[in-house]
Amino acid sequence: MLWKRKKAEDPVSDDTWLIVGLGNPGAKYEATRHNVGQMALDVLAARIGGRFSSHRAGARVAEGRLRAGGPKLILAKSNGFMNTSGGPTSALAKYFAIPAERVIVLHDELDVPFDTVKLKQGGGHGGHNGLRDIAKALDTPGFLRVRIGIGRPPGQQDPADFVLKPFATSERSALPVLLEDAADAAESLVDEGLLAAQQRFHGRSAQ
Secondary structure (H helix, E strand, O other), rough: OOOOOOOOOOOOOOOOOEEEEOOOOOOOOOOOOHOOOOOOHHHHHHHOOOOOEEEEOOEEEEEEEEHHHOOOEEEEEOOOOHHHHHHHHHHHHOOOOOOHHHEEEEEEOOOOOOOOOEOOOOOOOOOHHHHHHHHHHHOOOOOEEEEEOOOOOOOOHHHHOOOEEEEEHHHHHEEEHHHHHHHHHHHHHHHHOOHHHHHHHHHOOOO
């Protein structure tokens, strides 16, 4: 189901961004590696003073600005599971009249080392069902991604099992900094653009 964008008295301009944190619903999953995108979105929501509330697109949404007079952020968490993230993302993008190039997805990334953040626009989904579904629903893979590194599973552990487990004890002390970095990266994409944000965060991870 589609909804019309907001009324003219609350216009959406080109400084409005949709930022989606990926994860699965419920207490069973909230502390797992697969939900790190939603964890980072919570950090961003706290920064802008946004409070999540139910939206008819099938998501919880918080709104706010980076600073007074700054870009407006629409933060969203799907109410459904990871592999159905596309429907709510597409519905919100249509409702707020936000093009794919101003959609940012925060997500876990097996191919990036833990405690590292990488940024990209477009490309494949790498087997990530959330990215796959969003690309299909938006009819383009050209949205921005904040790839939050969780690293590869040890030994022969199945990646599907690995992402659904909580972070290891040895990782938990670094997790808050990683979440702050991911929130910083999303802000940088909005304020500085992809190239400048990549230079900032990719250079940091290489140190």
